[in-house]
Amino acid sequence: MIASLVALVLLFSLPQKGSSDSPTDMQQRAHQAAERHRQAAIRINDLAAQVQSEADAEAMVHEIAALFSKEMPPAWLASGINQRVAKAEYQSARDPANRIPEQRIVEVWNQYVREIGAPEETFVTTDEIHNMRDAERTIAVHLWARGHQTIWMMPNIYAAGANDKVADGCRAVETIRVIYDLDRFPQNLRSARDRVRRGVLVSEQVNRPVIDSTPKRRAGVVSAHLDDNPVRSAESRYFQEHGSLAYDQLLKRLFDELFPAE
Numbered sequence: 412m413i414a415s416l417v418a419l420v421l422l423f424s425l426p427q428k429g430s431s432d433s434p435t436d437m438q439q440r441a442h443q444a445a446e447r448h449r450q451a452a453i454r455i456n457d458l459a460a461q462v463q464s465e466a467d468a469e470a471m472v473h474e475i476a477a478l479f480s481k482e483m484p485p486a487w488l489a490s491g492i493n494q495r496v497a498k499a500e501y502q503s504a505r506d507p508a509n510r511i512p513e514q515r516i517v518e519v520w521n522q523y524v525r526e527i528g529a530p531e532e533t534f535v536t537t538d539e540i541h542n543m544r545d546a547e548r549t550i551a552v553h554l555w556a557r558g559h560q561t562i563w564m565m566p567n568i569y570a571a572g573a574n575d576k577v578a579d580g581c582r583a584v585e586t587i588r589v590i591y592d593l594d595r596f597p598q599n600l601r602s603a604r605d606r607v608r609r610g611v612l613v614s615e616q617v618n619r620p621v622i623d624s625t626p627k628r629r630a631g632v633v634s635a636h637l638d639d640n641p642v643r644s645a646e647s648r649y650f651q652e653h654g655s656l657a658y659d660q661l662l663k664r665l666f667d668e669l670f671p672a673e
Contacts, residue, residue: 448562451562452561452562452564452565453560454474455471455474455475455562455565455568456555456568458470459565459567459568462501462505465497465501467501468497468498468500471497471584472493472584475562475584476493495672496584497583499670500583503580507570507578507580510570510579510580511580511582511586511670512580513541514537516586516590519665520535521535526661527646527649528645528649529641529642529645533593535593541577542603542606542612542613543602544589545612545613546602546613546614548577548614551563553617568584569582569585570585593642594642595640597642649661
């Protein structure tokens with residue numbers, strides 16, 4: 412199911428070469444693109460499991476930046492920022508004391524949505540962030556082992572504690588993943604918010620059917636409900652009212668708060 416949806420998304424993102432392309436040719440290109448995505452995810456996941464140096468972290472960040480080069484804002488792709496993320500990834504992977512606290516992510520994200528004028532529903536709490544991370548890591552561990560190897564299902568990017576559940580702090584790349592999810596996939600936050608209200612952690616429900624159903628809901632929403640995103644709507648308004656320079660400056664300022672320069 413997930414592999415088919417990834418292939419479909421990649422198919423629609425491919426350059427169109429004209430009406431002479433047959434459905435078979437298009438399907439073949441989609442499968443090739445999906446396989447490239449899978450191999451990149453495997454490389455990144457392997458690198459995440461064995462970050463021994465800043466060079467290892469830089470290779471990992473480079474792979475991720477290449478995959479998302481068309482989606483991420485220019486400010487997040489500047490070489491200096493990539494290097495800072497790589498350094499933070501190395502430090503947070505090697506020493507738990509250097510992980511990015513969930514509270515810092517909450518503060519930076521809430522400041523961001525406040526400044527762009529997003530509605531109250533987009534604000535987050537540490538409990539919601541932790542619950543969302545718990546769900547995504549649990550799902551990633553189970554589905555990766557079953558062959559669902561995509562950029563969204565890499566278990567090794569998460570900071571785990573001694574009990575093999577997500578720690579209270581994040582690794583650097585995981586932090587970017589959390590921010591990206593909050594920005595692009597509001598349904599993940601809504602699901603986490605509902606679980607917090609019910610006192611449910613997905614990691615404690617691993618033997619129940621919910622594990623198999625959650626990724627399917629997410630994958631479907633990604634392709635069908637992008638318009639139902641209050642953050643993206645607020646970003647669009649902010650961009651139109653303040654311009655690209657102001658928006659880039661906002662991103663840079665918040666990035667500096669998330670990953671302080673030494």
